[in-house]
Amino acid sequence: AAGVIQSPRHLIKEKRETATLKCYPIPRHDTVYWYQQGPGQDPQFLISFYEKMQSDKGSIPDRFSAQQFSDYHSELNMSSLELGDSALYFCASRRGGRETQYFGPGTRLLVL
Amino acid sequence: AQSVTQPDIHITVSEGASLELRCNYSYGATPYLFWYVQSPGQGLQLLLKYFSGDTLVQGIKGFEAEFKRSQSSFNLRKPSVHWSDAAEYFCAVGGTSYGKLTFGQGTILTVHP
Numbered sequence: 769a770a771g772v773i774q775s776p777r778h779l780i781k782e783k784r785e786t787a788t789l790k791c792y793p794i795p796r797h798d799t800v801y802w803y804q805q806g807p808g809q810d811p812q813f814l815i816s817f818y819e820k821m822q823s824d825k826g827s828i829p830d831r832f833s834a835q836q837f838s839d840y841h842s843e844l845n846m847s848s849l850e851l852g853d854s855a856l857y858f859c860a861s862r863r864g865g866r867e868t869q870y871f872g873p874g875t876r877l878l879v880l
Numbered sequence: 881a882q883s884v885t886q887p888d889i890h891i892t893v894s895e896g897a898s899l900e901l902r903c904n905y906s907y908g909a910t911p912y913l914f915w916y917v918q919s920p921g922q923g924l925q926l927l928l929k930y931f932s933g934d935t936l937v938q939g940i941k942g943f944e945a946e947f948k949r950s951q952s953s954f955n956l957r958k959p960s961v962h963w964s965d966a967a968e969y970f971c972a973v974g975g976t977s978y979g980k981l982t983f984g985q986g987t988i989l990t991v992h993p
Contacts (some may be wrong), residue, residue: 862979
């Protein structure tokens with residue numbers, strides 16, 4: 769069965785640089801979620817999209833933005849990167865009205 | 881606001897022994913409850929979920945969990961642990977209209993041979 773695809777899987781950036789993370793949901797899933805998992809931490813909800821509109825917002829810094837495109841893939845844009853942004857970023861997708869979220873493998877971001 | 885507490889940060893069991901991981905949640909209405917497992921450096925794999933109905937739910941890899949509304953708990957159990965079960969386990973609660981999940985702090989499971 770098709771799963772959630774995230775790219776890149778690993779990313780190394782310098783402080784103050786920008787990064788773009790991509791998420792391709794499971795086919796026919798219309799809702800995408802982004803989570804951030806710091807070292808030794810539990811995943812924290814950042815933002816979600818339903819049918820290309822932002823549906824909920826969590827603890828996402830103003831330096832981050834995200835959107836969902838017409839093909840339902842989503843991108844998380846991160847600017848002015850800080851050391852504390854180093855984390856594992858998960859994307860999850862869900863088919864509207866069904867509560868199970870399926871997670872991608874994550875993008876590991878390291879900011880030096 | 882929804883929240884999840886996993887009281888045990890680290891649990892060690894011997895292979896073949898039984899396992900119970902605790903999870904307590906706080907949510908104003910009927911929650912949707914999940915258990916996910918994460919191996920080091922890997923993604924989150926869904927073990928099982930509870931939405932409604934039978935309070936004892938079966939999952940993959942021989943895991944089960946029981947929803948107890950009176951205790952606000954959703955504990956994960958396995959009768960006989962295998963070495964390959966060593967991982968970190970997260971309990972999560974959802975249920976808002978938009979479905980975001982709130983995770984517990986996780987429980988690291990170590991399995992001794």
